[in-house]
Amino acid sequence: MESFIEFIDVNLEFNGKPILSGISFKVCKPELVLILGPNGAGKTTLLRLIVGMLKPSSGFVRVLGRDPHRDRSTRRLIGYVPQRERIDPSIPMLVKDVILMGRLLSKQLPRIVTYKDEEEALNIASKLGIDDLWYESYSHLSGGEQQRVLIARALASDPRILLLDEPFSAIDASSMKHIVDTVYEEYRRGVCMMVVLHDATPLMEHATKILLLNKRLIAFGDPDTVLREDLLKETYMRTIHFYVRDGTRFMGGVDSHA
Amino acid sequence: MLDILSPLLAKALIATIIASIVSASISPHIVLRGLSALGAALAHAALAGATLSLTLGINPTLGALVVSVIFAVLSGYGGERMGGRSDMVIGMIFGSSTAIAVLAVALSSPYISSAWRFLVGDVLGITDYELIELTSLGVATIIILIVFHGELKYTLFDPESAEAYGLNVRFYRYLVLLVASLCTVVNLRVVGSLLTELLIAAPAVIAYEFTHSFEKLRNQAIAIALLSSMAGFVVAIILNLPISGVVGVTMLLTYIAASILSVKRRRCGSRAHIRCVKEIFRE
Numbered sequence: 001m002e003s004f005i006e007f008i009d010v011n012l013e014f015n016g017k018p019i020l021s022g023i024s025f026k027v028c029k030p031e032l033v034l035i036l037g038p039n040g041a042g043k044t045t046l047l048r049l050i051v052g053m054l055k056p057s058s059g060f061v062r063v064l065g066r067d068p069h070r071d072r073s074t075r076r077l078i079g080y081v082p083q084r085e086r087i088d089p090s091i092p093m094l095v096k097d098v099i100l101m102g103r104l105l106s107k108q109l110p111r112i113v114t115y116k117d118e119e120e121a122l123n124i125a126s127k128l129g130i131d132d133l134w135y136e137s138y139s140h141l142s143g144g145e146q147q148r149v150l151i152a153r154a155l156a157s158d159p160r161i162l163l164l165d166e167p168f169s170a171i172d173a174s175s176m177k178h179i180v181d182t183v184y185e186e187y188r189r190g191v192c193m194m195v196v197l198h199d200a201t202p203l204m205e206h207a208t209k210i211l212l213l214n215k216r217l218i219a220f221g222d223p224d225t226v227l228r229e230d231l232l233k234e235t236y237m238r239t240i241h242f243y244v245r246d247g248t249r250f251m252g253g254v255d256s257h258a
Numbered sequence: 259m260l261d262i263l264s265p266l267l268a269k270a271l272i273a274t275i276i277a278s279i280v281s282a283s284i285s286p287h288i289v290l291r292g293l294s295a296l297g298a299a300l301a302h303a304a305l306a307g308a309t310l311s312l313t314l315g316i317n318p319t320l321g322a323l324v325v326s327v328i329f330a331v332l333s334g335y336g337g338e339r340m341g342g343r344s345d346m347v348i349g350m351i352f353g354s355s356t357a358i359a360v361l362a363v364a365l366s367s368p369y370i371s372s373a374w375r376f377l378v379g380d381v382l383g384i385t386d387y388e389l390i391e392l393t394s395l396g397v398a399t400i401i402i403l404i405v406f407h408g409e410l411k412y413t414l415f416d417p418e419s420a421e422a423y424g425l426n427v428r429f430y431r432y433l434v435l436l437v438a439s440l441c442t443v444v445n446l447r448v449v450g451s452l453l454t455e456l457l458i459a460a461p462a463v464i465a466y467e468f469t470h471s472f473e474k475l476r477n478q479a480i481a482i483a484l485l486s487s488m489a490g491f492v493v494a495i496i497l498n499l500p501i502s503g504v505v506g507v508t509m510l511l512t513y514i515a516a517s518i519l520s521v522k523r524r525r526c527g528s529r530a531h532i533r534c535v536k537e538i539f540r541e
Contacts, residue, residue: 051422072424080422091290091415092470101412105423111408137470150419157423 002065003028004161004192005050010059012045018215019045023059025211025220030192032183034200037213038236043196044083046213047163050194051080064160076106079154079162079191083169084146089139096134099125099152106157124152127185129178144175151179155186162186164195168202176202200251267495269389270381274487274501276396277448277457282483283403284441285462286475287434290414292345294459296333296435299348300442301454303329303355308376308446309362318376319391322443329355330435338428359451379450379502392444399440406433411472449502457483460509467520486512 003026010023020042027033035043048054049061052068052075061068068074079102099121104111125131128148133141138149147167154162167179184206187193195203200210210226212218212235219226219235232240232251242251288297304322311321329351336347363373375383384392403410413420413430421427438458445454461479469475490505497504 053418053421075422075424078422080419082416082418082422086418087416092466092472092475093411093415094471097411097472098415101408101415101419102423104408105412105420105425110405139470153419 003062004030004064005194006060006062007049008060008062010049010056010061012042012049012054013057020049021216023213023217025217027192027194027209030187030190031208032187032193032203032206033195033209033211034203034207035194035196035211035213036198036200036235037218039198041214041235043213044165047080047165047194047196050161050163051075051078076157077160079157079159081147081150081154081162081164081167083165084143084150085169087146087150089146091139093138094134095125095130095136095138095141095149096121098138098149099156102153102156106159121152121156124155125149127155128152128182129174142172142175143169144171147171148175148178151182155182159191161192161194164193166196166198168197168199180206204251266382269384269386270501271491273381273384273389273392273448274491274505275484276393277445278483278487279480280396280399280441280444281454281457282461282479283400283476284434284437285458285460285479285483286465286472287403287410287414288438288458289462289466291431291434293348293434293438294455294463295345295348295352296330296438297442297458298455299333299352299355300326300330300439301445301451302352302359304439304442304446304454305376305451306355306358306362309359309373312373313362313365319388319395319443319446322376322446323395323439325355325358326439326442327436330439331432334432334435375450376446377450378452378500379446379448381448381501384447388447392447395440395444399437399444402433402437402440406430410434415472449505453502453506456506456509457487460486460513464509464513464516467516482512482516483509 005027007023007025010020012020035046037043045054049056050063050068055069063074064077066074100113100117103117103121104113122131122134125134128151130145130148130152133145138146141149151167168176180202183193183203197203207223209221210223211220212226212231214235219231227242229240229242232242240251288294304326307321307325308318311318333347333351340346409425409430413425413427417427441458442454445457449457461483462475464482465475465478469478486508487505490508491501494501494504
């Protein structure tokens with residue numbers, strides 16, 4: 001059976017310095033995977049390898065059976081939500097332009113916006129509660145609203161795999177709820193989700209797999225088997241308290257992400 | 259009396275309109291990518307190419323195009339080598355292309371009047387052949403900008419995600435540099451190398467005061483460039499002043515007026531106020 005994402009002994013070096021070493025794991029069916037690790041663990045780099053923006057120094061990355069670095073068409077099947085801080089808000093863009101970007105870039109040339117594109121993009125915006133911001137300037141939105149716009153953009157391309165990089169960084173409670181609900185709904189619809197998080201608490205109850213990373217793969221598997229204090233300590237290099245309250249898992253002692 | 263139907267003025271007017279539209283169309287891509295200084299550097303490179311061509315007896319438009327494209331590619335490559343700091347490379351290009359231009363002007367002493375026309379522009383002296391050249395380059399520029407509008411816009415806004423969607427961000431960065439070179443050559447005969455930077459940068463800078471939409475920014479930049487250059491053209495003809503100089507001053511006055519009347523700044527101010535009040539109530 002064709003796997004969604006497969007890493008086979010992947011190593012990545014930059015100027016001779018190892019960034020990721022000996023990463024091997026396989027996601028065979030749509031899962032909701034949380035990628036956890038401290039700052040500088042290589043979490044964003046892992047997403048960039050999946051999307052094909054980086055080429056492994058050695059080893060193989062396969063996404064839906066293809067090499068995403070060599071076969072750029074694979075990237076149209078992946079939705080990517082980067083860290084919000086990396087986008088320049090001074091560029092004049094309306095919310096509708098940002099969301100339609102996902103829709104248009106998943107098409108072949110010439111990329112022309114149709115009525116159907118706008119309608120479907122607006123439906124996605126509505127799911128995330130940002131349809132009333134359609135003609136607003138992206139730069140005028142709050143952090144949470146901007147994050148929802150970026151997720152709507154990724155969903156507008158109708159991806160089979162969705163990669164989210166720190167989606168809960170500095171956002172309000174309402175946006176967090178919209179994002180958690182949407183991520184879970186998309187997973188149930190059959191989209192494979194890979195979510196990079198510093199603190200996993202918001203999505204912990206929905207996660208089906210956890211990947212612990214600190215330049216190497218510490219553990220990959222079901223939350224029940226992976227979320228152990230010894231593995232978390234190995235990942236974060238210090239004690240992380242893990243506890244369950246009313247059936248919900250919590251992690252304590254993880255700094256909020258800068 | 260001003261005879262707009264005279265072939266001389268009609269050709270000058272058409273050339274000014276084309277230069278305005280082409281400059282304003284590329285203007286948002288140059289300004290928002292932080293490449294405003296590149297306009298000046300490429301204008302000097304184009305001047306160097308044109309004057310060298312005069313000395314060597316070849317077509318100055320071709321020479322201007324070749325040299326400005328070479329310098330544009332060098333600025334892109336140098337910027338990559340410097341980790342995205344293209345300003346340092348642009349500074350080098352600016353200085354070196356000016357040096358070449360000065361040498362070429364000195365060497366082309368029999369053609370000094372022609373060289374002077376490329377420096378300050380001489381739209382009234384434009385020939386039929388030059389108008390055809392200018393129109394062809396202008397049309398090529400506009401076609402590239404229309405065909406790749408979405409790609410250029412998205413690689414500007416969020417290059418990382420554009421790359422993730424499979425766009426070759428590097429290719430589009432070089433495409434902008436190529437189009438900027440074409441635009442510089444179009445402007446060379448109309449406003450000259452000294453004012454090319456202003457015509458490329460000013461329209462988007464002025465329009466930026468009024469809009470939050472990329473398409474509106476581009477359209478307003480075109481309207482501003484057309485109105486300013488037309489007004490400058492008419493005033494220059496009536497008062498018998500150099501057209502390029504008056505067009506430049508008109509642009510400057512438009513920018514000052516736009517800064518004072520800026521709808522965006524006022525709206526941003528009120529939005530910031532509303533957001534601040536909301537946050538206070540939320541707390």
